[in-house]
Amino acid sequence: MHSVIQEIVQATVERTARMEYPKIRTPHSNSRTKSIISDIRQKKAQGRVPVIAEVKPASPGKKLRDISPADASHIASEMEKAGAVAISVLTEPEFFHGSTGNLEAVRKNVSIPVLRKDFIIDKIQFDEVESDLILLIAGILGSDLDEMVNIAISKGFEPLVETHNIRELEEALKTKAQLIGINNRDLNTLEINLNTTLELAPVVREHDKNNGSGHIIISESGIHSTDDIRKVIGAGADAVLVGTSIIKSDDIYAKTKEFVDALD
Numbered sequence: 001m002h003s004v005i006q007e008i009v010q011a012t013v014e015r016t017a018r019m020e021y022p023k024i025r026t027p028h029s030n031s032r033t034k035s036i037i038s039d040i041r042q043k044k045a046q047g048r049v050p051v052i053a054e055v056k057p058a059s060p061g062k063k064l065r066d067i068s069p070a071d072a073s074h075i076a077s078e079m080e081k082a083g084a085v086a087i088s089v090l091t092e093p094e095f096f097h098g099s100t101g102n103l104e105a106v107r108k109n110v111s112i113p114v115l116r117k118d119f120i121i122d123k124i125q126f127d128e129v130e131s132d133l134i135l136l137i138a139g140i141l142g143s144d145l146d147e148m149v150n151i152a153i154s155k156g157f158e159p160l161v162e163t164h165n166i167r168e169l170e171e172a173l174k175t176k177a178q179l180i181g182i183n184n185r186d187l188n189t190l191e192i193n194l195n196t197t198l199e200l201a202p203v204v205r206e207h208d209k210n211n212g213s214g215h216i217i218i219s220e221s222g223i224h225s226t227d228d229i230r231k232v233i234g235a236g237a238d239a240v241l242v243g244t245s246i247i248k249s250d251d252i253y254a255k256t257k258e259f260v261d262a263l264d
């Protein structure tokens with residue numbers, strides 16, 4: 001694992017060790033969670049791209065945009081108006097300058113599902129803040145993945161399991177998660193290659209054909225243009241998760257809409 005990811009995980013371990021008591025009582029209400037899968041299918045049927053647009057203040061070592069909870073709520077509302085199927089909110093504070101305050105503000109202000117994007121390593125984090133979806137990273141959770149998926153579901157979250165290679169994908173497909181993320185960013189090198197989606201999406205489709213299942217595939221990271229979107233959707237992704245290129249845009253609404261309409 002890249003040293004930056006090791007540092008993020010270590011900082012998360014230290015932060016969770018300082019958490020004293022859960023803020024939320026779980027399971028929480030999740031009326032929006034149920035709709036994400038049908039919302040994605042509906043957008044696809046309408047010829048729109050299901051875009052999960054991300055409220056992302058920074059990448060490790062690179063500030064992208066100052067985002068207070070009020071800004072987050074305004075940005076998310078522009079994304080929703082432009083047709084985003086869900087909003088992803090980074091809550092990791094140290095390396096991504098995210099916050100649970102941003103997540104709470106966004107969730108209050110939009111009616112589409114909200115994904116908590118963080119490095120979840122300890123079950124206490126499920127009780128930190130409510131969200132509709134929650135990211136679980138197969139490469140970080142290793143043999144704890146299945147248990148964390150089950151806890152997430154029991155607490156009212158829809159888990160999105162992020163994978164980057166065939167081994168992680170096979171582990172993800174053994175769990176109850178219905179949302180499979182294919183991260184085009186390699187957490188060992190931080191290099192991005194959209195061919196990761198081209199390589200792994202057919203594996204999910206083959207698995208579903210043989211098992212009668214119907215996973216939703218979300219292509220994550222490194223998507224900067226409508227050509228990129230057509231490439232990963234053409235490979236079998238159902239949806240895309242886009243951070244940097246939307247958040248760096250001067251017109252959040254227009255950029256989100258351009259991606260939602262990428263198949264026109």
Ligand SMILES: O=C(O)c1ccccc1NCC(=O)[C@H](O)[C@H](O)COP(=O)(O)O
Nearest residue numbers: 059060117220221222223242243244245
């Ligand atoms: O964004 C990074 O540079 C990054 C570095 C190391 C680990 C994770 C990282 N990003 C995590 C994310 O959730 C991304 O923000 C998300 O996949 C969107 O990616 P992008 O569209 O490339 O900003």
